[in-house]
Amino acid sequence: MSEALESMSGSLARNAVPLMWSSKAYPSLKPLAAWVKDLCLRVQFMQGWADAGIPKVFWISGFYFPQAFLTGALQNYARKHVIAIDTISYAFEALPGAPAKRPDDGCCVRGLYLEGARWNMGDMSLEESRPKELHTEMAIIYMKPEQNHKLQSGLYECPTYKTLLRAGTLSTTGHSTNYVMTIELTTHKPQSHWIKRGVALFCALDY
Structure with missing residues (x-):
C-alpha cells in the first residue's frame, strides 16, 4: 500500500475523515x-433545490461557502x-x-446552533442556557436586505462560524475562513452579558 492509502486505512479504523477527503x-x-451522513444531506438539499425550485427556507449549513450565497x-x-x-446589509428577524x-x-435560513445561550421561542429573544445544555437549535432567521442598516438597541451582535473551532486561516477580507457573518439577535440583557459567555452561532456541530 502507498502511504496515502495506509493513512486512509488508519483513519477509517478510527472513524475519522481521511485527510485525502477532508x-x-x-x-x-x-x-x-x-x-458521511452530513455529506448525503447536503447533496439531498442541493438536489431538492434543483428538482423543486428555490426553497422557502435555505439550509445554510449545506453550503460549501455560505458567505457567497x-x-x-x-x-x-x-x-x-x-x-x-x-x-x-442584512437586518435579521427570528421567525416562530x-x-x-x-x-x-x-432569504430565510435554518440549521444554525447556539452555544452559550438558548433561543426563547416564547418572547423570541436570547436566554440563559439550561443546565448541561451546551448547544441548542436556533430558530429560522429571515435575513432582510436593508439600505444603510444601523444596529438598533436591544440586539446582540452574534458572531457566526462554520464549525465549533472559531478559528481558521485569514482570507483576503481579513476575516477567518471559518467566520461567516455577524447576526443580530434580540436580547433583554446588555451585549457584554453575552460576550462574557462567549455566545456564538455555528453552522455545524462536531457530532
Whole structure:
C-alpha cells in the first residue's frame, strides 16, 4: 500500500475523515460516520433545490461557502432595486415557524446552533442556557436586505462560524475562513452579558 492509502486505512479504523477527503471538502469536525451522513444531506438539499425550485427556507449549513450565497442574495436585491450593493446589509428577524411562502427580498435560513445561550421561542429573544445544555437549535432567521442598516438597541451582535473551532486561516477580507457573518439577535440583557459567555452561532456541530 502507498502511504496515502495506509493513512486512509488508519483513519477509517478510527472513524475519522481521511485527510485525502477532508483536504478537498468543506470544514468539518464531525467523525467519519456523521460526516458521511452530513455529506448525503447536503447533496439531498442541493438536489431538492434543483428538482423543486428555490426553497422557502435555505439550509445554510449545506453550503460549501455560505458567505457567497449571502452575498449573492444581497446582489439580487441591489439589482432588483437598482441600489449600490456597498450600501446594503442584512437586518435579521427570528421567525416562530416556517414561513408560508418565500420572501420577495432576502432569504430565510435554518440549521444554525447556539452555544452559550438558548433561543426563547416564547418572547423570541436570547436566554440563559439550561443546565448541561451546551448547544441548542436556533430558530429560522429571515435575513432582510436593508439600505444603510444601523444596529438598533436591544440586539446582540452574534458572531457566526462554520464549525465549533472559531478559528481558521485569514482570507483576503481579513476575516477567518471559518467566520461567516455577524447576526443580530434580540436580547433583554446588555451585549457584554453575552460576550462574557462567549455566545456564538455555528453552522455545524462536531457530532
